[in-house]
Amino acid sequence: MDAMQLLETALKLQREQQPFAWVTVLHAQAPASARPGDKALVLADGSLHGWIGGGCAQPAVLKTVRAALSDGVPRTIRIAPANTTEERAIDDVLEFGMACHSGGVLELFIDPILPAARLIIFGDSPVAHTLVALASRVGFNPIVVAKDARATDFADAKRVLDVDDAQAVKQTLGSSDWIVVATQGRRDVAALKAALALQPKVLWFVASARKAAVLKESLIADGEDAAQVAAIIAPAGQILGAHTPEEIALSVLATVVAQRRQAPVLAVMQNIVQASVATNTTFVTNAMAAPVTNATAATNTADIAMSPAVTIPKKSSCCGD
Secondary structure, eight states: OOOHHHHHHHHHHHHHOOEEEEEEEEEEEOOOOOTOOOOOEEEEEEEEEEESSTTTTTTHHHHHHHHHHOOOEEEEEEEEEEESSSSEEEEEEEEEEEOOOOOOOEEEEEEEOOOOEEEEEEESSSHHHHHHHHHHTTTEEEEOTTTOOGGGGGTTTTTTEEEOOHHHHHHOOOSSSSEEETTTTHHHHHHHHHHHOOOEEEEEOOOOOOHHHHHHHHHHTTOOOOOHHTTTTTTTTTOOOSSSSSHOOOHHHHHHHHHHHOOOHHHHHHHHHHHHHTOOOOBBBBBOSSSOSSGOOOOSSGGGOOSOBOOOOSSOSSOOO
């Protein structure tokens, strides 16, 4: 398979949303059959397109590819003759022993290529429109869900669903890690129910704390799971003093990115702000040793300290009450 065929295969896999890894030979010592610059595309199921040497190297490559596809972290590996196939870390290189009799040494770089993460955005509001445009530019595949929405109105959306019935949305989309409900008064409850049906890892709701509290009570009264409802984050977004739809969308996307990248400081600060806005209080603390229960701030809270006082305005909502 020549370079152009390999590139065409990579593009096809990306269009099909299939994860794979580019594997490139960095160094080859005879009698290895590969040469520096040889490349292959390797999938998690062991499928290999291209050439990176004989079968002796493939078990180590496949094992490393699967690990890289799991965490998204590139790796450099060295495969060298040894009595066993054990592995060890030497500086930034993971070395594998090769018990084959063919000999030779291979050093390879494994670069995982993962599909863009889905961000499901409920609503046909100005915030939703801006959020779709921004999300597509920072590595997300935005999917819009809104009753009677038109695909032509969301040029940057990967997909547009024009229904928000919970069962229909669930059947079409399955599940999703990241969801933002930005309906802003139009079919809020329907959108929240459909969003909960997708069992998201994190669900943000663009609304004031007061409005969110009322709707959460309504959802629980309608039979939604109380724990899932309680985990809905509202107000959504970092506290940036946002007022315009564009500013609000930016603040929400900043929070989504922080959560996706597992930035613990931003996540914990968001949790504190959310609680503060909901109760109109001022938090004064030097360290947070107790666990934070919100899903967005579940890591490393004991190591994060705040300044002596953080004062939150009594009304810092983007969307009114």
